Amino acid sequence: MPQSEVSYPRLHVMQHNDTSHTDHHACGARVRIPLDELTALLVRIFERHGTSAHVARVLGRNVANAQRDGADSHGIFRIPGYVSTLASGWVDGHAQPQVTDSAPAFISVDARNGYAQPAHEAAQALLIEKARSQGIALLAMHDSHHFAALWPDVEPYAEQGLVALTFVNSMACVVPHGGRRALFGTNPIAFAAPRENGYPLVFDLATSAMAHGDIQIAAREGRQVPPGSGVDRNGEPTCDPNAILDGGALLPFGGHKGSALSMMVELLAAALTGGNFSFGFSWAQHPGAQSPRTGQLLIVIDPSKGAGANFARRAEDLVRALHDAGQERMPGDRRYRQREESLAKGVPVAAADLARLRELANG
Numbered sequence: 001m002p003q004s005e006v007s008y009p010r011l012h013v014m015q016h017n018d019t020s021h022t023d024h025h026a027c028g029a030r031v032r033i034p035l036d037e038l039t040a041l042l043v044r045i046f047e048r049h050g051t052s053a054h055v056a057r058v059l060g061r062n063v064a065n066a067q068r069d070g071a072d073s074h075g076i077f078r079i080p081g082y083v084s085t086l087a088s089g090w091v092d093g094h095a096q097p098q099v100t101d102s103a104p105a106f107i108s109v110d111a112r113n114g115y116a117q118p119a120h121e122a123a124q125a126l127l128i129e130k131a132r133s134q135g136i137a138l139l140a141m142h143d144s145h146h147f148a149a150l151w152p153d154v155e156p157y158a159e160q161g162l163v164a165l166t167f168v169n170s171m172a173c174v175v176p177h178g179g180r181r182a183l184f185g186t187n188p189i190a191f192a193a194p195r196e197n198g199y200p201l202v203f204d205l206a207t208s209a210m211a212h213g214d215i216q217i218a219a220r221e222g223r224q225v226p227p228g229s230g231v232d233r234n235g236e237p238t239c240d241p242n243a244i245l246d247g248g249a250l251l252p253f254g255g256h257k258g259s260a261l262s263m264m265v266e267l268l269a270a271a272l273t274g275g276n277f278s279f280g281f282s283w284a285q286h287p288g289a290q291s292p293r294t295g296q297l298l299i300v301i302d303p304s305k306g307a308g309a310n311f312a313r314r315a316e317d318l319v320r321a322l323h324d325a326g327q328e329r330m331p332g333d334r335r336y337r338q339r340e341e342s343l344a345k346g347v348p349v350a351a352a353d354l355a356r357l358r359e360l361a362n363g
């Protein structure tokens, strides 16, 4: 029976009970809002609900950019979760991260129970300097809360000609392959590499069959999820997202292969950094808390130190070969397309969500 050891709260997601709109989108009527306006609104929400001005700026930009790029599960959908987590006292919105220059190619960051993004930002310049001088450098962060998409953590390195990889562990809601109870987090991995012509090559994926956020969205919209996504509280396969959320669990993607990758994420993001394993924390005293208190590892490589004279050109060769072989869509393409559209026309947001954001910012 895969009963989760840590029960993940289902509260505090954007609800869409208003069905009066005629728009075809599942979330009701959509409006478009300029990116800087959305960012400012989100910054106000964070500040109003318990973060420092600096943390609010970092998180506001992060969430707005996720929404800009079409991240349904990690854009404004997450705002009620941030707010309830801050209100619960589970996370410190004013945390001052401690950055330690541990070794020539190794930086340790204690996020001090704060959000991962400001802690990462505090060490970013040193990480780039080390990667360029040593060829490779690591940032190992612990006691951090990552409640967002991972691509914003790696894409900026590729924009500067570097290769970056990151690993984050989350909360126990995935049954290991052949196992009986949830132990892994959805444990995402993201990778970014520069290209000669065009946006960096970036992939960003949960090692579970689906991200937990997408299960929540399917439940909210009354949709079934694909076979192989999860099991119910009795360990029986189910396509009902509510059964997965209510005492059931997710499955790793690709059976034993995804399970092995998820194990690696626990080792790199938790064991190596000093952070909690996904099964290793309890938020029982913090009703409403939703963000996992775990760790993150970032690896940054300077490809100019490698064998290839021009990594970005080789990346371009590879993309051309992939296209020639019939793969039209590269990972990241959908996001970049969405980004361009959002920058040209405004960021799409469900009208009901925008109203709720305004209440959170002003009410």
Ligand SMILES: NC(=O)C1=CN([C@@H]2O[C@H](COP(=O)(O)OP(=O)(O)OC[C@H]3O[C@@H](n4cnc5c(N)ncnc54)[C@H](OP(=O)(O)O)[C@@H]3O)[C@@H](O)[C@H]2O)C=CC1
Residues within 6 Å of the ligand: 071, 073, 074, 146, 147, 148, 149, 150, 151, 168, 169, 170, 186, 187, 188, 202, 203, 204, 205, 206, 207, 210, 211, 212, 214, 329, 330, 331, 332, 333, 334, 335, 336
């Ligand atoms: N903070 C946390 O602890 C967690 C965060 N997450 C986040 O959830 C988000 C969603 O994760 P997940 O559902 O696994 O992501 P998806 O399965 O939607 O996408 C995974 C990757 O595959 C690419 N991709 C998707 N479809 C295709 C295709 N047909 N051809 C080529 N490439 C494709 C995507 O590119 P594209 O983006 O262009 O679609 C993306 O890079 C991620 O941003 C992740 O970081 C997930 C788990 C935990």
Ligand SMILES: O=C(O)C1=NCCCC1
Residues within 6 Å of the ligand: 073, 146, 147, 148, 170, 171, 186, 206, 210, 211, 212, 213, 214, 291, 292
């Ligand atoms: O969607 C997911 O899976 C998660 N997102 C944010 C942090 C917890 C897991």
